[in-house]
Amino acid sequence: MATETTAAPRRIARLPLVLVTSLGVAVAVTILAVWAGGGADTAVPGIPGAGALTTWGLSVARTVSNASAVATIGALLLVAVLLPGGRRLGPAQLRYLNWAAMSAVLWAFAAAATLVLTLADLFAQPVGEIASPAVVADFITTDAQGRSYALMTAVAGLVATLCVGIGRASWARLALLLALAGLLPPAFTGHSSAAGNHDAAVVSLALHLLGVAVWVGGLVFVLVVAARREKQAAAAVRRFSPLAGWALLAVAASGLVNAAVRLPSPGDVFTSRYGLIMLAKAVALVLLGGIGQWHRSRTIPALNDSKRRAFVRLAAGELLLMAAAMGLAVGLARTPAPGAGDASLSPTAELLGFEMPPPLGDFPWTPLFTQWHFDPLFAFGTAAAALLYLAGVRKLRARGDKWPVGRTVSWLLGLTVTVLATMSGLAVYGKVMFSVHMGQHMILAMTVPILLVLGAPATLALRALPAAPKGEPDGPREILMRLLHSRYVKVVSHPVVASVLFIGSAFAVYYTSLFETLMRSHLGHLFMLVHFLAVGLLFFWVVIGIDPGPRRPPHLGRLFTLILTMPFHSWFSISLMSSTALIGEGWWSLLDRPWIADAADAMDDQYNAGSIAWATGDIPVLITTIILAVQWVRSDQREARRIDRQIDRGDDRDPLAAYNAYLASLHARDRRPANSRTSEES
Template sequence: MTSATPTVPATSGRDSMREQRGIVAGLAWASGWLAGLVAIVVTALSAASAVELAGVPDPGWITTYGVAAVTAVGEVAAAVAVGSALFAAFFVPPQADGVLDVGGYRAIRIAASASLAWAICAVLMIPLSISNVSGQPLSETMRPANLITAYSQVADARTWLWTAVFALVAAATARVVLRWGWTVAVLGIAVMSLMPIALAGHSSTGGNHDLATNSLILHIVGATVWMGGLFAVLLYAFAGGRWRVLAVARFSRVAFWAILVVGVSGVINALVRMSLADLFTDVYGALVLAKVSALVVLGALGAWHRRATITRLAEEPAERSLFVRFGLVEVMVFAITFGLAVGLSRTPPPAGEIADISAVENQIGYRIDGPPTLARIAFDWRFDLLFGALAIVLAVVYLRGVVRLRRRGDHWPVGRTVAWILGCALLLFTTSSGLGRYSPAMFSVHMIAHMSMSMMIPVLLVLGGPVTLALRALPPAGRGNPPGPREWIQSAIHSAPSRFLTHPAIAAVIFVGSFYLLYLSGLFETIVPYHAAHLLMNVHFVVSGYLFYWLVIGIDPAPRQVTPVAKLGIVMGSLPFHAFFGVALMMTSAVIAESYYRGLNLPWDYELFDDQRVGGGIAWATGEIPLVVIMLALLVQWRRQDERQARRYDRRAVRDHDADLNSYNEMLSELNKRK
């Protein structure tokens, strides 16, 4: 993880670094406190109604405004951490030996400091959130006995503890990272620190909370990447970094998609909580309008950047003052927007939207009016904002790569395209059709979705050869040029984590062992009530399946070369354990997650134990379908390997005039003479 420190010029280097640290600290604190001030003002508008609706005593002004201020400052720090890690990972290239250059080194150190500040704010939020929920003054809450007792009873306190843990891990990792590859890990951990708060708040309860939570995840990540990336690029341009034109161009592309994600997800999240009429009649609606206005201003500034300042910077790299000035204005508007967002999260949604909802709607976010039928599975759709959108994006990006190859006259097998599109379509259907709608409510339907996401979708995606397509469609950076997406993919394939995960034993244990761990250890019963758990399960199903089938039937380049015979052995050695799992599930005497499924109070009668046995039968039977596909794929790959070897032998024979064959014949002739 560590290596030699990046080279910094000796003369005036220390003074320059000290000056830049002062600028970074000043801009970060100014942004944080501006966001905090806006959050305090917004909170003051709705503090009384929030306390009244909560039905608890007023905890005092320290808690009321402290929650808003600390949250706003912390979220700005989180944005700086994420943006700086993103900058070091993808906006500027490392040195030739993989060690971060000066700009990347500075950015990853900023990410470490910002993550530490985010962790401190999260720790401060633990007693503040307990005081806010209980109505007790902060001085009472801070007593150790009260703090320990209340921690287990207040969900917000646990949310902030998890946030602090992820932020501290991100800070510690960023502090020791000097090589480029590890910056991606820092970025991932920093993004994970956003997830606890994204899964809490207004969006995590009540009707439609599945849509609200998924849209909030997209909204928070998009806004954080947008602001944090701008912050990092702005500081780099101000310091006159060598790759500032490249960094600004790359950020511009990322910012465009971040704007799109933030806008769409924000509209969806607002409409879940209010009607259009509330925009002009309620404080919550007025704050939504203010936030939308701020986002429009940010979008306009971004468009101006793309048209004027970025173009000018590309034409005159030394002239950066215009970009810096507009960037500073944009950062300040971002700080105001973050403050509005925090104040909005502290403001009760319109009272007219509060209504009695059924138990199943409260638990999974939507109503289910009848038992699953073929018609409901096929036509009763509820679009999944995360996995449904991912399926569409994957299909579009893949087709763009195919079109790029065709335009330059290169061939790409139609079968691979068909396999990939079918895999994306199946992912969309599994998560957004009636199958996805009934999956959280019935164990048997959940098992169909599980088997589809771990057994069928990965097989189709792997047969699509996306890595090979990307390596052929993306242009190489060229000697002496900074690495781009093609080089990033190659580096990821040959990295140490990839070699570890593609070890046959590791991949098989992750794929098959997770079945037993999830359903037969009590883990499923513990996590199934939580929306976050369903998201993580879906991610695990697809990723673990893709990893296993990439090793077994993958046509993409892999860190490990496995012979067809070894691949067949891996399949034959792993799939029986999958069949045993289905049998074990059918023979289980207790109902898995019984309290959860009974608590849904579905409007029809069915036996949970019988439904579980059906789920076990599905798990046992569905293993046969991918087995047939795998066998066919292995036979085809085996035949093609023999054909390639034969062609190589023929070409060599032409070059050396059958030297090997002549030598072999001479050996036989010599043996005959000896007889």
């Protein structure tokens, strides 16, 4: 017993050493990767350079910024997701919230240092000569990289401030979302944003960063709670294990896409410095995947039996390997990619991420089916949605439960149409022609949602996910049920709110400067597409949805919602056709479109956009009305069968029997003599 008691403090004492060593490994590997990749060879003969402080300090600052950001996210992930608890944070959660605050402070300082050193690197001047407040402020306001690092610094400072004063789990989840968002701005302004297919490059890099942050940060803090022998360590590790698997999958898939975009040919993997460092990262990823599998098969079951030593040792080694991989990633960011200095990209390709497509020509508009553009977010998102849905259906059938085939077909068809709308010629021409963009908008907002809500994914999840044992923390099923009946969902699923969001967002996007602003940005364009899909899902879930919710309006109310909303859609379409001002003129003027020669052609295209919005709106409304009528009839039939069963059982609670008894009592009362009624009343 004494041996075990002394061993625990010894392992706790070693924990800071493991964490500091991991950071040291990350910095050392970064310096080595920058040197090996040629990232330090930035001086041009005859021109003064930025100096060694900038060359090496920038890489170190990025490494420290990344490591502290990962630590912040890991601590918040532990507090908000992994450690069991209620609405108010417990003592252990509050303790690790302080860890998150300290790492967020370090993150803010490292991000600020990265901002200043990036300025010195871009202008090839020593830090002492250029880092004046006026120059830094001008860099932030005029340069995308300056704004991205300034935003990261601000988010880190905000997260640090939040972590000091919060005591509820909801605020911890908000801080976690802010920290994850703070990682993303540099992804949209770095090397990937200048790649030929920059849409795929920046989105895959963003997914890569999120996956790494969740994976590495989560591992750091499950290692911490296991080494410190927290009571809820086993539960935290069990929750983290599937999350780590999905993070590994996201990191591997997004890394593969980013490599395909950045490397001109597969042979560059073995013949260029950039490719060799990327290959080293891939080897580290494979090793980490093997360690994760070892965890799931050996150390996690042992941890459940209170045998923590094997898990702590293997996790410490895994953390050192992850630190080396992070160092390689920073070195890779400083290494010139093959063909990085090639100026062969046209202004259109730099703006769009691809060359201007050929004219559509006359019907049948063949290029819409031959021009494809890969989008990692929708590709990975739809693939994951399909696999998870099919896994749920398989689980139901394995235990003998039925699931309607029509729902599965509807869900898969909806995902297929989503892929067509976001990666086919509709996505390519949607960036260069307003009419095609409007068709893409209508498909995402009015066709895909009908198919997806009829798939009833939430109902499937509630039936397939296991219920948490009594006395255990809430699992995914309980979290989903709580979300479906939350106050937020209750507000947004109100028919009036859903209708205003569905119609009002179209007017807000197209009749303000928002459309032009969103089209100029990769992230903005992506946000616009996701928003159209989200408001469409919300509206059609209210009207014809099968999944449970905090309020399910009666069928007559749903019909009124549909009837009252659609005239506003027609009004929007007519206003587009009759408008005399070109919507998004600043964006269209940047494009060299041979088939749109002047403003008259652009206005004709806008008129066609209004016509498409009007025509494509009527068919989904008709289909929705038919579906709603069928659901109404089936609901009445189910209610009639239920009442019949109650009558057959002789159930006293049958509403029809109770009403008949009430009428009989009134009839008996009316037949009584008048004097007896008078005496009763007196």
